[in-house]
Amino acid sequence: MAMRVVTGVARVTGATELIDVKCVHIDSCLFHRRSGIDFVGKLVDAGARVRVPTTNVGSVNLRRPERPARSPDMEHVNPLLGYLVGQIAGTGVPVLTGLGGVDGVRGAGADDAGPVGSSRAGAAAVPTEDDLKALGAAAASSGGVALFHIEGVTPECGRLSDVCDPATIPTTVLTTADLVRAQNELTTATPHACLDAICLGTPHASLAQLRRIARRLRDHDRTPRIPIWVNTGRYTADALAADHPADHAALVSAGVRVVTDTCTYLLPRLHFDWRVIMTDSAKWAHYGPGTMGVQVVFASLEQCVQAALEGGP
Amino acid sequence: MIVRARVLHPGRGCGPTTALAPVSFWGGVGADGTVVDVHHPAHGTSLVGRALVMETSKGSSSGSSVLAELITTGRAPSLIVVSEPDSVLVSGCLAAAEISGDRLPVVQVTPADLRRLVVSPALAVDCARVPIGELTAVEEWVPD
Numbered sequence: 001m002a003m004r005v006v007t008g009v010a011r012v013t014g015a016t017e018l019i020d021v022k023c024v025h026i027d028s029c030l031f032h033r034r035s036g037i038d039f040v041g042k043l044v045d046a047g048a049r050v051r052v053p054t055t056n057v058g059s060v061n062l063r064r065p066e067r068p069a070r071s072p073d074m075e076h077v078n079p080l081l082g083y084l085v086g087q088i089a090g091t092g093v094p095v096l097t098g099l100g101g102v103d104g105v106r107g108a109g110a111d112d113a114g115p116v117g118s119s120r121a122g123a124a125a126v127p128t129e130d131d132l133k134a135l136g137a138a139a140a141s142s143g144g145v146a147l148f149h150i151e152g153v154t155p156e157c158g159r160l161s162d163v164c165d166p167a168t169i170p171t172t173v174l175t176t177a178d179l180v181r182a183q184n185e186l187t188t189a190t191p192h193a194c195l196d197a198i199c200l201g202t203p204h205a206s207l208a209q210l211r212r213i214a215r216r217l218r219d220h221d222r223t224p225r226i227p228i229w230v231n232t233g234r235y236t237a238d239a240l241a242a243d244h245p246a247d248h249a250a251l252v253s254a255g256v257r258v259v260t261d262t263c264t265y266l267l268p269r270l271h272f273d274w275r276v277i278m279t280d281s282a283k284w285a286h287y288g289p290g291t292m293g294v295q296v297v298f299a300s301l302e303q304c305v306q307a308a309l310e311g312g313p
Numbered sequence: 314m315i316v317r318a319r320v321l322h323p324g325r326g327c328g329p330t331t332a333l334a335p336v337s338f339w340g341g342v343g344a345d346g347t348v349v350d351v352h353h354p355a356h357g358t359s360l361v362g363r364a365l366v367m368e369t370s371k372g373s374s375s376g377s378s379v380l381a382e383l384i385t386t387g388r389a390p391s392l393i394v395v396s397e398p399d400s401v402l403v404s405g406c407l408a409a410a411e412i413s414g415d416r417l418p419v420v421q422v423t424p425a426d427l428r429r430l431v432v433s434p435a436l437a438v439d440c441a442r443v444p445i446g447e448l449t450a451v452e453e454w455v456p457d
Contacts, residue, residue, distance in 0.1 A: 028378045035378065
């Protein structure tokens with residue numbers, strides 16, 4: 001593979017022979033999304049080694065790495081939103097607008113970052129069942145929210161006026177700056193900490209989420225360097241094995257530990273050696289430090305699987 | 314119109330012609346295949362599926378990684394015609410072919426022929442089985 005690339009470029013430039021070298025600088029090792037990792041991963045998996053002293057240029061300071069997971073993945077805002085809603089609403093009943101594609105988040109006082117509901121081209125995506133599950137679990141963790149309305153999403157709340165008097169209820173505008181704050185509050189791990197495990201599926205992963213994890217792992221065709229744990233219901237786990245054997249096989253071959261009917265943060269005695277955990281769940285991030293004494297890195301499901309494959313955040 | 318060309322990377326493709334001043338793929342072309350260099354005359358132009366005609370790429374050699382990412386995500390031009398032996402573009406094509414099997418044709422023509430090709434509304438190249446450095450042809454493509 002390496003020789004094909006070298007001779008290919010040599011022919012393009014009209015070289016007639018290759019010469020011995022004493023050292024090499026490998027260019028273009030910046031992170032440009034997946035292809036760069038896949039390319040190097042393929043070399044590594046094939047057992048490739050450098051034969052002469054070699055340098056490269058990267059986009060990360062390896063001696064003082066910053067964690068990309070510090071930045072919220074804007075496709076993964078629902079747990080963060082839920083976390084913030086819980087903080088604000090406490091045990092009250094929050095009413096959310098701007099999530100159902102009806103209009104933007106209302107109210108005054110938005111800062112420069114702009115309202116959350118209009119963070120993507122003026123229209124937030126309508127939340128899925130899994131999004132609502134993550135939002136509700138987070139709001140019930142950081143606050144005591146037992147019931148919430150979302151205008152244009154939950155069936156009883158077609159319009160804001162269906163559930164309250166919009167003129168009299170106190171309004172808070174959440175911005176991307178708030179999401180970043182939530183992300184930072186939920187990420188308690190120190191910058192140099194190494195991950196011990198990835199914990200997904202809190203609340204229990206749906207069939208769609210299990211399949212999403214399986215697809216991500218299959219895409220890479222590489223064994224995760226950090227163990228992945230997933231909580232799900234026993235019937236969901238059974239349904240995956242029975243109805244989607246290829247996805248089930250992908251989880252098995254990647255060594256994913258599927259825990260049914262409980263949560264990984266409830267099993268502290270099994271994981272006494274865990275120090276730092278990455279999770280896509282604001283609920284897990286909220287409870288894990290207390291129940292297990294671990295530090296947490298909060299990230300999206302995609303960032304979590306990526307970190308598992310790459311061996312770090 | 315048929316123009317003789319030298320294969321810089323084998324592949325097969327056709328698409329509407331986009332003539333471009335030299336661009337740096339790194340920092341100049343976004344992940345969606347659009348020219349994002351605000352100083353470039355074609356700023357905002359999508360290169361996805363296009364028969365890209367330009368003298369050469371420019372700027373960072375990391376353009377190879379950006380092109381490889383575009384190829385593996387299906388957002389690359391359909392073919393590239395240059396008048397200089399551009400090893401940055403070709404190394405991106407070689408890397409993408411290794412990891413995904415997707416092969417983007419790159420061919421080199423004379424500067425005079427490059428100017429002729431620019432006026433063709435669409436171009437096609439089929440050099441999937443021609444080794445690098447050997448001869449092939451760029452043809453005007455007439456969509457069905």
